[in-house]
Amino acid sequence: MTEARKPGFSDCNNATLRRAARSLGRFYDDALGPTGLKSTQFGLLFQIHISDEPAMGAIAEALIMDLSALGHTLKPLIRDGYVETFADKDDRRVKRVRLTPQGEAKLDEALKLWSIAQRQFEDKVGVEQAAKLRAALDAVADLDLEMPAAAPSN
Amino acid sequence: MTEARKPGFSDCNNATLRRAARSLGRFYDDALGPTGLKSTQFGLLFQIHISDEPAMGAIAEALIMDLSALGHTLKPLIRDGYVETFADKDDRRVKRVRLTPQGEAKLDEALKLWSIAQRQFEDKVGVEQAAKLRAALDAVADLDLEMPAAAPSN
DNA sequence: CGGCGAAAGTGGCATATGCCACTAATAGAA
DNA sequence: TTCTATTAGTGGCATATGCCACTTTCGCCG
Known part of the structure; x- marks a missing residue:
């Protein structure tokens, strides 16, 4: 099956990710x-829940x-009244x-449904694989990518 | 370092992916x-380029x-004049x-810049790893996930 | 042939995300 | 202390995506 891969799932890492x-x-x-x-x-x-009254910038950075x-x-x-803000x-x-x-x-309500979906997913791909995938994705997310031309010698 | 992992990169596969x-x-x-x-x-x-005058539905399905x-x-x-449509x-x-x-x-113009970015990325994570990641992502994308409750016995 | 149900898109509405220009407030330099 | 550069957010504008309600066409059945 030489060209069995559905044509066009291009090799673009970004497109594949999206x-x-x-x-x-x-x-x-x-x-x-x-x-x-x-x-x-x-x-x-x-994210807000597990943080301690985070500043907006902190949330943005984490995510x-x-x-x-x-x-x-x-x-x-x-x-909708789920979140509130206040000045530092x-x-x-x-x-x-x-x-x-x-x-x-x-959030509690959602966590119940989320865990079902999460389990469903991990039953399919395997807990180990899922963990590896997340690790890989976190690694990608934290890469310090930069376009060469954008960073001339100085 | 019990909780050294940056708190909140939750274990949610979806959140990590996004x-x-x-x-x-x-x-x-x-x-x-x-x-x-x-x-x-x-x-x-x-995607349009590598397809043969695809129908919208075909593109949507592929992506x-x-x-x-x-x-x-x-x-x-x-x-912007890059694409045109016509009835079958x-x-x-x-x-x-x-x-x-x-x-x-x-597209030609963009491909040049894209390939630089792509190379930049693969230099960082490794061509092999990148390919594996894409394969894993394609596998995830093509999973046939379904919420249990949503699919009762019949 | 008439009519019904499925298939393919469109439009409206809402959220997700980004960039840019701007404003408010703070940290420093003079 | 005063002026300036920096930091943290806001608002506007544009694209990205989805869902739902419709409308137009088909395919098919009787």
Whole structure:
């Protein structure tokens, strides 16, 4: 089967990654559907939950996302009362974030469904493989990539 | 170091995948910046290029993306004259897609920059590893996941 | 041939993400 | 202390993606 690989899953690492992300995202989104949360929102709530009233910048950095994008993504969660923000007492530029009681409750609710999806996934690919994949993805995410031309000698 | 792992890169396969996608996406986007194309658009043009005047549904399926999402994503490319559509001559429901000459030219231009980014990435993680990662991601993308509750006995 | 159910897209609506220009506030240099 | 460079966010604008409700065409059955 010389060319059996469906043509075009190009060799682009980025395209392949996005494609997988769309696919897996849909699965987790479906799983979380009953909670009304998207998998991205779930991830964000979780990140906030495990952090200690993190500053927006800290969250953005942890999730490797643009600060402004984080701000946008946070809005629906604030609107729905799951998250609230408050100014840091020592540095008024800093805005800290925390879950509201409803947010904690919603997260608990979502965690139940999430764990089912997670188990479902790991039953398919294997716990070991899943862990390796996550490790590989974290490694990729933390790579210090830079375009050569962008960084001239000095 | 009991909890040394940066707290919160949760064990969620989906969250990890998205995080990596954001990170890598930014790199490829930067690389393609000079062309004015986003890495997603590049991927889409490439997919169209290697297909034979594919129907929208075929593209959506290959990229595992929602048909309507594809339609939306295609708009800026059509507006900018890189892509054009036409009705299938045998089935008027089907809309086929192809690159315009400008689209082909733009793709060529982008491929040059893409290959630099791609090489840069593979120099970091290793060609072998990159290939394995893509294979793993393709496998994940093609998994037939289903929520148990969603599929009752019948 | 008439009509029904499936298939392929479209449009609207909502969230996800990024970049850029701008504002507020702080840390430092003078 | 005052002026400046830096840091943390915000808002606007544009693309990326999905879901759902429709509309148009087909394919097929009676």
